[in-house]
Amino acid sequence: xxxxxxxxxxxxxxxxxxYNINPDMPVNPAETAWNAVLHPGTQEPATxxxxxxxxxxxxxxxxxxxxxxxxxxxPVRDIYKLWRPSPLIRARRLEKALDTPAHIYYKYEGxxxxxxxxxxxxxxxxxYAKEEGVKAFTTETGAGQWGSALAMACNFFDIDCHVYMxxxxxxxxxxxxxxxxxxxxxxxPSPSDKTQYGQSVLAENPDSPGSLGIAISEAVEAAVxxxxxxxxxxxxxxxxxxxHQTVVGLEALxxxxxxxxxxxxxxxxxxxxSNFGGFAFPFLHKNFTEGTKTRFVAVEPTACPTLTxxxxxxxxxxxxxxxxxxxxxxxxxxxxxxxxxxxxxxxHGMAPHISSLHDNGDIEAIALDQVSTFEGALQFAxxxxxxxxxxxxxxxxxxxxxALKCKEEGTSKVIAFNLSGxxxxxxxxxxEYLHDNLVIYEYPQAEIEKATxxxxxVQLG
Amino acid sequence: xxxxxxxxxxxxxxxxxxYNINPDMPVNPAETAWNAVLHPGTQEPATxxxxxxxxxxxxxxxxxxxxxxxxxxxPVRDIYKLWRPSPLIRARRLEKALDTPAHIYYKYEGxxxxxxxxxxxxxxxxxYAKEEGVKAFTTETGAGQWGSALAMACNFFDIDCHVYMxxxxxxxxxxxxxxxxxxxxxxxPSPSDKTQYGQSVLAENPDSPGSLGIAISEAVEAAVxxxxxxxxxxxxxxxxxxxHQTVVGLEALxxxxxxxxxxxxxxxxxxxxSNFGGFAFPFLHKNFTEGTKTRFVAVEPTACPTLTxxxxxxxxxxxxxxxxxxxxxxxxxxxxxxxxxxxxxxxHGMAPHISSLHDNGDIEAIALDQVSTFEGALQFAxxxxxxxxxxxxxxxxxxxxxALKCKEEGTSKVIAFNLSGxxxxxxxxxxEYLHDNLVIYEYPQAEIEKATxxxxxVQLG
Numbered sequence: 001x002x003x004x005x006x007x008x009x010x011x012x013x014x015x016x017x018x019y020n021i022n023p024d025m026p027v028n029p030a031e032t033a034w035n036a037v038l039h040p041g042t043q044e045p046a047t048x049x050x051x052x053x054x055x056x057x058x059x060x061x062x063x064x065x066x067x068x069x070x071x072x073x074x075p076v077r078d079i080y081k082l083w084r085p086s087p088l089i090r091a092r093r094l095e096k097a098l099d100t101p102a103h104i105y106y107k108y109e110g111x112x113x114x115x116x117x118x119x120x121x122x123x124x125x126x127x128y129a130k131e132e133g134v135k136a137f138t139t140e141t142g143a144g145q146w147g148s149a150l151a152m153a154c155n156f157f158d159i160d161c162h163v164y165m166x167x168x169x170x171x172x173x174x175x176x177x178x179x180x181x182x183x184x185x186x187x188x189p190s191p192s193d194k195t196q197y198g199q200s201v202l203a204e205n206p207d208s209p210g211s212l213g214i215a216i217s218e219a220v221e222a223a224v225x226x227x228x229x230x231x232x233x234x235x236x237x238x239x240x241x242x243x244h245q246t247v248v249g250l251e252a253l254x255x256x257x258x259x260x261x262x263x264x265x266x267x268x269x270x271x272x273x274s275n276f277g278g279f280a281f282p283f284l285h286k287n288f289t290e291g292t293k294t295r296f297v298a299v300e301p302t303a304c305p306t307l308t309x310x311x312x313x314x315x316x317x318x319x320x321x322x323x324x325x326x327x328x329x330x331x332x333x334x335x336x337x338x339x340x341x342x343x344x345x346x347x348h349g350m351a352p353h354i355s356s357l358h359d360n361g362d363i364e365a366i367a368l369d370q371v372s373t374f375e376g377a378l379q380f381a382x383x384x385x386x387x388x389x390x391x392x393x394x395x396x397x398x399x400x401x402x403a404l405k406c407k408e409e410g411t412s413k414v415i416a417f418n419l420s421g422x423x424x425x426x427x428x429x430x431x432e433y434l435h436d437n438l439v440i441y442e443y444p445q446a447e448i449e450k451a452t453x454x455x456x457x458v459q460l461g
Numbered sequence: 462x463x464x465x466x467x468x469x470x471x472x473x474x475x476x477x478x479x480y481n482i483n484p485d486m487p488v489n490p491a492e493t494a495w496n497a498v499l500h501p502g503t504q505e506p507a508t509x510x511x512x513x514x515x516x517x518x519x520x521x522x523x524x525x526x527x528x529x530x531x532x533x534x535x536p537v538r539d540i541y542k543l544w545r546p547s548p549l550i551r552a553r554r555l556e557k558a559l560d561t562p563a564h565i566y567y568k569y570e571g572x573x574x575x576x577x578x579x580x581x582x583x584x585x586x587x588x589y590a591k592e593e594g595v596k597a598f599t600t601e602t603g604a605g606q607w608g609s610a611l612a613m614a615c616n617f618f619d620i621d622c623h624v625y626m627x628x629x630x631x632x633x634x635x636x637x638x639x640x641x642x643x644x645x646x647x648x649x650p651s652p653s654d655k656t657q658y659g660q661s662v663l664a665e666n667p668d669s670p671g672s673l674g675i676a677i678s679e680a681v682e683a684a685v686x687x688x689x690x691x692x693x694x695x696x697x698x699x700x701x702x703x704x705h706q707t708v709v710g711l712e713a714l715x716x717x718x719x720x721x722x723x724x725x726x727x728x729x730x731x732x733x734x735s736n737f738g739g740f741a742f743p744f745l746h747k748n749f750t751e752g753t754k755t756r757f758v759a760v761e762p763t764a765c766p767t768l769t770x771x772x773x774x775x776x777x778x779x780x781x782x783x784x785x786x787x788x789x790x791x792x793x794x795x796x797x798x799x800x801x802x803x804x805x806x807x808x809h810g811m812a813p814h815i816s817s818l819h820d821n822g823d824i825e826a827i828a829l830d831q832v833s834t835f836e837g838a839l840q841f842a843x844x845x846x847x848x849x850x851x852x853x854x855x856x857x858x859x860x861x862x863x864a865l866k867c868k869e870e871g872t873s874k875v876i877a878f879n880l881s882g883x884x885x886x887x888x889x890x891x892x893e894y895l896h897d898n899l900v901i902y903e904y905p906q907a908e909i910e911k912a913t914x915x916x917x918x919v920q921l922g
Contacts, residue, residue, distance in 0.1 A: 005542040006472045011465055081466040082550070082846050089543070093617075111572060113846030115885065155843050156554075178888040181895055182842050381643050382616050385543050385574030424576065424885040427639040434642055 005092060007255040009085035014077055015250040017069035018243045021281045021353060024068065024288050027360050036352065037063070038325035040316055043458055046324055053224055054232045056128035062240035070243065072124075079123045079156055080247065083112045088255035094383040095403070102406035103261060104399060106419045107252045107279060110386065114179070116421030117275045118149030118235055121244035125233050126153035136160035137233040138222040140190065140215030143169050143343040144176025145389075145421065146235035151185035161185040162230070164192065164218045167210035169343075175425060190215040197221050197320060211336060212346065213319030220322050236272025237317065237326075237351045245278020248418060253282050256416075263294055263416035265402055269394035270298040270307065270365070271344045273351030279418035284362065296363035297402075298354065299394040301373075303441035304337040306330065306350045307358050307365035309448055314458040315349060325456060328355040331443070332451030338441040340370050341429035342390040348451075366398060369440040373397045374433035377423070389421035390429055466553060468716040470546035475538055476711040478530035479704045482742045482814060485529065485749050488821050497813065498524070499786035501777055504917055507785055514685055515693045517589035523701040531704065533585075540584045540617055541708065544573045549716035555844040556864070563867035564722060565860060567880045568713045568740060571847065575640065577882030578736045579610030579696055582705035586694050587614035597621035598694040599683040601651065601676030604630050604804040605637025606850075606882065607696035612646035622646040623691070625653065625679045628671035630804075636886060651676040658682050658781060672797060673807065674780030681783050697733025698778065698787075698812050706739020709879065714743050717877075724755055724877035726863055730855035731759040731768065731826070732805045734812030740879035745823065757824040758863070759815065760855040762834075764902035765798040767791065767811045768819050768826035770909055775919040776810060786917055789816040792904070793912030799902040801831050802890035803851040809912075827859060830901040834858045835894035838884070850882035851890055 039046045051060050062070060072080075091104040109117035129137055137154055140163070141147030147163040154161035163185050170177055170189035177187050188194055190210045191201040195218045201208050208214070223232035234241060256262055266283050268276035276298050286292045300307055306329045315330040317323030328349045331337075335348040350358075357363050373390065376397030381387045388396050395417040406413050423430065432438050500507045512521050523531060533541075552565040570578035590598055598615055601624070602608030608624040615622035624646050631638055631650040638648050649655055651671045652662040656679040662669050669675070684693035695702060717723055727744050729737035737759050747753045761768055767790045776791040778784030789810045792798075796809040811819075818824050834851065837858030842848045849857050856878040867874050884891065893899050 004472055005539070008469050008471060010469060011467050078466070079846075082554075093543075113842075113848070152846055156846075174892065175885075175888040178892040178895070179848065182839060182848055182888075182891050184843060378643060381574075382645065385540075385580075385613055385617075387574070387640065387643055424636075427636040427643075430643050431635065431639040434639070 001261055002259045005090055007088040007258045009251060009254060011081045011085070013254060014080055014084050015072065015247050017071050019246040019250060019282050019285060020065055020068055020070050020243050021285070022239065023066045024285060025353065025356065026288070026362060027356050036327050038314065038458060040321050040323060040325055043325060043456055054220065056125065056132050056134065056231055058128040058131070059125060059240050062243060063238060072247070073127055076124050076127050084247065085251045086111050088252055090259065091384055094380060097379065097383045098400065098403050098407065100403040100407040101410065101412040102403040103412065103414045104403055105259070105263070105414070105416045107248055107416070108386070108419045109248060110419060110422035114148045114152055115424060116145050116149065116389065117245060117248060117278065118146050119153060120247055120278065121235065121241045121274065122149040122153035123156070124244045126150070126157045126159060129231055130157040130159055134159060134231045135229045136162055138162045138164070138219040138230050139233045139235070140164045140212060140219045142166050142212050142346065143173055144180065145344055148176055148179045148183070149235065150233055151180040151183040154185065155183040162222060163187045164190040164215040166190055166212060166215050167208070190218050192218060194218070195221040211319070216318040217320035217322050236274040237349065239353060241274050242277035242281065242351055242353055245274050246281050248278045249280060249282035252279065252416065261414050262292065264413040265295045265297060265415045267297045267299060267395050267398050267402065267415065267417040269345060269391050269420065270300050270350065270354065271391060272347050273354040275418050275420040277351055277354055280363070297398055298358065298363055298365045299398040300365060300367050301340055301342055301345050301394065302367045302369045303340045303443055304331065304346050305367045305443055306348065308367045309443065309445060311452045311455070312355060312359050313452070313455050315455050317349065325458065326352045328352050329358065330452065331448055332455065335451045340441060341426060342370065342394065344391040345394065368394055368397055369442070371433070371438050371440050374430065374438060376400045378433070386419065387423040387430070388419055389423045390426050392420045395419070462722055463720045466551055468549040468719045470712060470715060472542045472546070474715060475541055475545050476533065476708055478532050480707040480711060480743050480746060481526055481529055481531050481704050482746070483700065484527045485746060486814065486817065487749070487823060488817050497788050499775065499919060501782050501784060501786055504786060504919055515681065517586065517593050517595065517692055519589040519592070520586060520701050523704060524699060533708070534588055537585050537588050545708065546712045547572050549713055549720070551720065552845055555841060558840065558844045559861060559864050559868065561864040561868040562871065562873040563864040564873065564875045565864055566720070566724070566875070566877045568709055568877070569847070569880045570709060571880060571883035575609045575613055576885060577606050577610065577850065578706060578709060578739065579607050580614060581708055581739065582696065582702045582735065583610040583614035584617065585705045587611070587618045587620060590692055591618040591620055595620060595692045596690045597623055599623045599625070599680040599691050600694045600696070601625045601673060601680045603627050603673050603807065604634055605641065606805055609637055609640045609644070610696065611694055612641040612644040615646065616644040623683060624648045625651040625676040627651060627673060627676050628669070651679050653679060655679070656682040672780070677779040678781035678783050697735040698810065700814060702735050703738035703742065703812055703814055706735050707742050709739045710741060710743035713740065713877065722875050723753065725874040726756045726758060726876045728758045728760060728856050728859050728863070728876065728878040730806060730852050730881065731761050731811065731815065732852065733808050734815040736879055736881040738812060738815055741824070758859055759819070759824055759826045760859040761826065761828050762801055762803055762806050762855065763828040763830045764801045764904055765792065765807050766828045766904055767809070769828045770904065770906065772913045772916070773816060773820050774913070774916050776916050778810065786919065787813045789813050790819065791913060792909055793916065796912045801902060802887060803831065803855065805852040806855065829855055829858055830903070832899050832901050835891065835899060837861045839894070847880065848884040848891070849880055850884045851887050853881045856880070
C-alpha cells in the first residue's frame with residue numbers, strides 16, 4: 001500500500017477506449033439498450049432514422065453497440081489531455097478527522113476547465129457532430145453545469161451551441177450564463193418565443209420561471225425543426241453518455257493499481273446517472289468478470305428519490321412527452337422536484353442501465369436530505385480543502401457515513417467516491433447552510449403514486 | 462522535445478526546499494533585505510522585536526536569511542500534496558489559433574482548492590504561527606483571493622483567522638466571503654468598529670466603502686494590540702512570501718526538463734509581486750549562475766503602473782503609515798487605484814526584490830489596459846478551455862503579444878507564463894467585457910508626481 005496522497009497518471013495513460021457495459025448487462029438487453037427506446041408518439045421501438053433527427057449517428061450506433069471496448073477518437077483524447085487524467089486522492093486528512101480505520105479515496109473531476117465531469121461526454125458528442133457536418137447543437141441547462149461543458153466542447157470543434165437555460169436560473173445565476181457566452185454559445189432563457197412549445201407556455205403564463213422539462217422540449221423542438229442542421233445533445237441518462245464517462249473509472253482503476261489497493265465500496269451521486277455510471281461501471285466489470293465483490297452505492301436526494309422510491313417502468317424522458325420513452329426508475333414525467341441546491345440531481349428519471357442494474361440487485365441506492373449533505377461537504381472542505389459541488393456532496397456524505405460505520409465495526413474498508421465537481425458556483429448554498437436557512441424536502445409517497453399513475457402502458461414485442 | 466500537452470510530476474517531486482534569492486541579488490542587499498525595512502514611526506531600521514509583534518519569528522528569520530535553499534517543513538509539504546505539483550501545460554491549441562512558431566507553456570496554479578497560487582505561502586505562514594503558539598492570524602483582503610487562502614491554511618492548522626474585508630467587496634461579492642466562512646474564518650467588513658482606526662474612519666464617513674489601505678491598517682492594529690495572541694499575515698510583497706512561491710518556478714524547471722525545452726521568455730503579472738517572483742526567480746537563478754539568457758517580463762495594469770511609472774523610493778506599505786517602510790517602486794502610499802477587475806494588482810507599491818531587480822535591469826516591465834487583457838483572456842479560454850482570472854489575464858495577453866511578435870519575426874521562441882488563478886469568481890467582469898462595458902484607465906503622470914511628492918526622506922546608514 002502506497003503512502004502517497006495523490007495518484008497521478010501521465011497523459012499517455014489516458015484510456016484509449018471507453019468501457020461499454022452493454023454486452024455485460026446481467027439482464028435482458030431488450031430492456032436496457034436499443035430496442036427499449038420507444039418513439040414518444042407511437043410507443044413503438046424507435047428507429048435509427050427517428051433518433052438520427054435528434055442525435056449524431058455515431059452516438060446512436062454507440063447506444064446499440066455490443067462491443068465491450070469502443071475506441072476514444074484521437075481528437076477527443078487530445079482535448080481530454082487539457083485536464084485529464086484527473087487525480088485520485090487519498091483523503092488522509094478526512095480519515096484522520098473522522099478517526100476511522102477506513103481508507104478513503106476520491107477521484108476529482110473538478111479539475112476540468114468547467115469544473116465537472118460533464119466535458120467527458122460533451123467533447124465526444126461535439127466531435128461526432130462536427131464529423132457529420134452538423135452546424136450546431138441545441139441543449140437545455142438548469143444552473144448551467146452541462147451547458148457550459150457543451151459550450152466549451154462546441155467551441156473546440158467550431159460548431160454553434162444554442163442553450164435553452166431555465167429562466168429563473170438565467171436571471172438569478174448569471175455566472176454560468178456568462179461562462180457559456182465566454183465560449184461563444186448563444187444562451188436563451190426558457191420558456192422563449194423561439195419555439196412553438198415555448199410560445200404555448202408563455203401564452204398560458206407570461207411570467208413562467210421555466211423548468212428543465214420545458215427547456216428540454218424547446219431544445220428538442222429546435223433540433224427537430226432545423227432540417228438536419230442542428231442536433232440535440234443530452235448530458236446524462238443515455239447509454240453513450242454513461243459510456244463516455246467511463247474514462248473516469250478506467251483511470252481510477254489504473255490509479256488504484258498504483259495505490260496498491262482496491263475499493264470495497266464505490267460511491268457516487270445520481271441525478272441522470274452519468275457520473276455514477278462513468279465511475280462505477282469499470283469496477284462493476286471486475287465484479288462481473290473477475291469475481292471481485294465491490295459494493296456500489298448510488299446516492300440521491302430525498303427530494304428526488306428516483307431509485308429509492310420511484311417506479312421501475314416505461315416513461316417519457318421529458319414532461320412535454322416529446323422525448324423518447326425508456327424503461328427506468330421514475331417519479332413520473334410530470335414530477336417537478338423541489339428547489340434543492342443540487343440542481344444536477346433534479347431529474348424525474350434515471351439512466352436505464354442504472355435502473356436495470358439496481359432492479360437486478362447489482363447496485364444499492366440510498367437517499368440523503370440536503371442539510372446532511374452540506375454537513376458532509378463542510379466536513380470535507382475543512383479536511384481536504386476542496387469545496388464540493390452540492391451534487392457531489394451526496395457522495396461525500398455517504399462516504400463519511402460508510403467510514404464511520406467502519407469505525408464502529410472496527411473494519412478497514414477501502415471506500416472510493418467520485419467527486420464530480422467543485423462548488424465555486426454554489427457558495428450561496430453554503431451560505432444558507434452556514435446560517436441554518438436550508439430546507440429539508442422529503443418527497444411524499446402519495447405524490448409519487450399520483451405522478452406515476454398515468455405512465456404509458458407499453459407492451460414490448 | 463516532447464509531443465505532450467501536459468507535464469505532470471509525482472508528489473514525491475514537489476521541491477523539498479524553497480529558493481531564497483537574497484544571496485543572489487545582484488545589488489546591495491542593504492536595499493533589498495532586512496536592514497532596509499524601516500519602522501514607520503522612527504524611520505530607523507526595524508528591529509526583529511518590532512517586527513515580531515506583527516509576524517512569526519520564523520518568517521522574520523527567512524526575510525534576512527542568506528541561505529540559498531530553505532527547507533520546506535514536512536507539514537507544509539504534506540498540505541501542498543493536496544494539489545501540488547501543479548501542471549505545466551503546452552498551449553498547443555493557443556499556438557495553433559495564433560498561427561505562431563512560438564512554443565507557449567503555462568504553469569497552472571488554479572488547481573489549488575481556492576483557485577490560485579496564494580495557499581503556497583498561506584500554508585507556510587499558518588504553520589509557523591501554529592508552531593509559535595499564535596492563537597490567530599489577522600489579515601486584510603480585497604475581493605477575497607488572499608483571504609480564502611489564509612482561511613483554508615489556518616483551518617488546517619487549527620488556528621483562528623480574522624479577515625478584514627473591504628466593505629464594498631463584502632457586500633457586492635459575497636461568494637469569497639462565504640468561502641472564508643466555509644473554512645471557519647471570521648470575516649469583518651472594513652472599516653469596522655472593531656479597531657480604533659476603523660472607528661476613526663467611520664466617524665468621518667459612516668458610509669465609507671473601505672479600501673485595501675484601511676483594511677490593512679485594521680488588521681495590523683488588531684494584531685499589534687492583541688498582546689501577542691494574534692499575528693498579522695501578508696499575502697505578497699515581502700521576501701519570504703515571494704520565496705514560498707518559488708515552489709511554482711522550481712516545479713516548472715523540472716517540468717521543462719521533461720518537456721526537453723527551456724524558456725527564452727518568462728512572463729507573469731505583478732501586483733505585490735508574489736506570483737511573478739515565485740515563478741521567475743528560479744529561472745533568474747539560472748541566468749545568474751548558469752549563464753542562461755532568459756528574458757523576464759512583469760506585466761501590470763495601466764491603471765496601477767507601479768513598475769513602469771512609479772518612483773523607486775522608500776515608502777510606507779499602507780496608506781495609514783502604520784506598516785513598515787521599504788524601498789520599492791511606488792505610486793505613493795496615498796494612491797487609490799481605479800476600480801479595475803484585477804483587484805489583486807491594485808497595490809501602490811511593489812515587492813522590494815522585484816523593484817530592485819527591475820531597477821538593475823534584470824527584469825522588464827510593461828503595462829496593459831484591462832480591455833486588452835480580457836481580449837487575451839477570451840482568446841485563451843476559447844483555445845485552452847480554462848477561463849483565467851483577470852490578474853493572470855495580464856500575463857496571458859503579454860504572452861499572446863510576444864507569440865505574435867515571434868510570428869512576425871519568424872522566430873520560434875519558448876515562452877512560459879504563470880497562470881496564477883482561474884476566473885470562476887470573476888465572470889461578472891467577463892460579462893462586462895462581452896457587452897463592451899469595460900473602462901480603460903490610464904493613470905496620469907501628473908497624479909503620480911503629486912502622490913509621490915511627500916514620500917518619507919530616508920537616509921540609510
